[in-house]
Amino acid sequence: MIFTEEERMLQSTVRNFAVQELIPNALEADKTEDFWHESFNKMADIGLTGITVDSQFGGSGAGYRQAAIAIEEIARGDASSSVNLIAHLSLSTSTLNEFGNQDQKQKYLRNMASGKSIGAWALTEPGGGSDAASISTTATRDGDDYVLNGSKMYITNADVSDYMIVYAKLDKEADYKSITAFIVESNTDGVTISPLKGKLGMRSSTASEVIFDNAKVPVENRLGDEGSGFKNAMTILDSSRISIAAQCVGIGQGALDLAINYAKNRETFNKPITQHQAIQFMIADMAAAVHSARVVTMDAATLKDSKLPFSNEASIAKLIASEMCIDVTNKALQVHGGIGYFKDTNIERMFRDARVTTIYEGTSEIQRLIVARQTLQQYQ
Ligand SMILES: Cc1cc2nc3c(=O)[nH]c(=O)nc-3n(C[C@H](O)[C@H](O)[C@H](O)COP(=O)(O)OP(=O)(O)OC[C@H]3O[C@@H](n4cnc5c(N)ncnc54)[C@H](O)[C@@H]3O)c2cc1C
Missing domain, CATH: 1.20.140.10 (Butyryl-CoA Dehydrogenase, subunit A, domain 3)
Structure with missing residues (x-):
């Protein structure tokens, strides 16, 4: 495989990190069934939590080739660490990077890129994984807020997250054209996050059930237009x-x-x-x-x-x-x-x-x- 000099340097940095920090400790971390904070923080230290984020918001502004090279090396050492990174970076942070407005990026993206905040991305529901259009979580407009009700399933990083990108329908009976995305602060009243134990693998990563019970999300946390989700x-x-x-x-x-x-x-x-x-x-x-x-x-x-x-x-x-x-x-x-x-x-x-x-x-x-x-x- 042909790589540029810059790509080889990145590969070597991440490989050294994996050899020194991940491989010797991955088995012990696997036994915990908890999110491996140390590995996440160290991935943040070497710039991986914001590798594809625009540089004006503290990221490296790199492309998906570089992200793929880094993720391969992390997974070679410890697959759980790589899924913790992917849910944060490729799902949650990338959504904000690509679809957030300037205010949302100023408020949230910098801390996500640095790894100070951890992100999760919540689309799947108990009744709808492959058939994402059939989700039934609702977001009902109430003055300057949307009120979220419903539940999400298997959400990686949710239990340790600061923010989640959440997809909900404005009208439960409507089709996919009503699905809208929101930035939800994980400690919002009415949000309950319960890690699901007993996974076969990826056991230093967590997947949670997330329940929304009249959880209020301010209008300014809507990502993009209504129906663009x-x-x-x-x-x-x-x-x-x-x-x-x-x-x-x-x-x-x-x-x-x-x-x-x-x-x-x-x-x-x-x-x-x-x-x-x-x-x-x-x-x-x-x-x-x-x-x-x-x-x-x-x-x-x-x-x-x-x-x-x-x-x-x-x-x-x-x-x-x-x-x-x-x-x-x-x-x-x-x-x-x-x-x-x-x-x-x-x-x-x-x-x-x-x-x-x-x-x-x-x-x-x-x-x-x-x-x-x-x-x-x-x-x-
Ligand atoms: C560890 C873990 C972490 C996860 N993390 C996240 C996350 O962070 N965020 C998130 O939103 N989701 C997450 N998920 C959810 C994941 O994306 C879904 O489990 C997946 O999309 C499958 O959905 P389902 O479980 O509802 O299975 P179903 O959709 O019920 O599928 C059951 C079976 O039917 C098959 N099937 C379904 N429809 C068709 C069709 N039209 N044609 C042929 N076959 C079909 C499927 O391939 C599968 O074999 C996670 C799941 C796991 C296990």
Whole structure:
């Protein structure tokens, strides 16, 4: 893969951070089922929490290629840290960066970029994940406020967040054209956030239920025009899928690192298992799959940075990279034999972490629907 000098420097900085801070501590953090504050704060220290935010609001003003490079290296060390970063940066902060007005950016974006504030992004509801248009949370205008009622589900970072981007309908019976986005301060009266315990993987990240019971949000916290929310959510999901694809490449690369390291040191039949062709072929298949996923991910990021259409390529990258990382972590665990099946190994953690990637930010089935629709359109 060809990277610029600047990209290589970023890659090396984030890789060093992951090797020194994430890899040695990821297993312990995984046991807590709590948001890993230390890792988030350190990602903030090296500028990752605002990497794609405009420089006038304290970000680095970098593109999605650089974000993808950084996210891959974080996920290679610890996938949970990468999802904490993505929910904050690629979902929440990017929504504010792209759709916020000057006042909203002055008030909220600077602290989000620096990582002083943590962001969450709340679209999914108990009754509506894939079918985002069917959400039923409402925002009813009452003088200078909107009053929010309803509930959101599986919201990453919500329990530790300062602000959430929340999508609600102005009229429960209306269609998606009524969906509107709001910046909601997480400590607002009438907002209850309850972390959901018992996740299979990504266990130093949190996902919460969020209930709105007559929660008042001032009109000035509406993001964009009334009814612009669905379009802005779909735009943000398109670009954030590049970040998820990068996360998957990182998980796959991290699993390949572990498999090779283990295989070089494990001997059977008087030789390292790297000398058995069956193991070599698994390593070749893993390396080829990780590399291919990285290429499609960086292609989608390059298109986005070049301001060219990228939605189809982002869905292709998310689909290929997420299915790749489930397959690669499975093969890497196989290379470990029995030891890989036990807790207290990083490969067991990665195998669990990988599983959610074909579910969140649009399942594989939804990605296939998007790719099929856009591909068929090209033949009309
Ligand atoms: C750990 C975690 C973190 C998350 N973080 C966030 C977050 O921060 N913010 C947020 O808003 N959401 C978040 N989510 C929610 C996530 O995006 C949804 O779970 C996901 O979009 C799927 O929605 P669902 O769970 O309602 O499944 P459903 O939509 O009920 O889907 C169930 C199954 O049916 C399939 N299916 C549905 N519709 C179709 C169709 N038309 N054609 C074919 N198959 C279909 C799906 O692919 C899936 O296999 C998170 C989820 C998890 C697990």
